[in-house]
Amino acid sequence: MRLLFDQNLSFKLCQMIADLFPDSNxxxxxxxxxxxDRALWEFAKANGFAIVTQDVDFAELAGLLSAPPKVIWLRAGNQTTATIAALLRRHAQTIQSFESDDSAACLEIY
Incomplete structure (x- = not known):
């Protein structure tokens, strides 16, 4: 799965989880x-990314428009970049399953 991290998340996450999600940006x-948000949505859709965000707006777009793109909504509050990377690692299997679930548009991770 190709992940696209939104502006409220660190660009360093791309390198920190590259072994699990190598084409992330x-x-x-x-x-x-x-x-x-809508322009970012269209970019992710056109380029095969799932949006990783802490923003409820993308979760609402996923409910309204469905996938693609898929949305991974991080619900852990403001955390360090290392904590967010660990959260994504802990849920890597779930994220991979989410990718292949055609009926799901938004995955909430706590």
């Missing part, structure tokens, strides 16, 4: 840090 690397 950050919005910053695509010049998308300041775009509207």
């Amino acid at each position: 950050h919005v910053r690397s695509h010049g998308l840090s300041e775009v509207a």
Whole structure:
């Protein structure tokens, strides 16, 4: 699964989980840090990314528009980058299963 981290998450996550999700990127690397949510949604959809976010707006878009793209909504509150990386590692199997579940558009991770 290709993950696209939104602007509220560190770009360092791409390197920290590269062994599990090697083609992941950050919005910053695509010049998308300041775009509207819908523009980011369309970019992720066109480029085969799942959006990783702490923003409820993307979860709501997933409910409204369905997938693609899929949304991974991190519900752990403000945490360090290392804690977020550990959270993604802990749920890597669930994330992989989520990718293949055509009926699911949003995965909430706590």
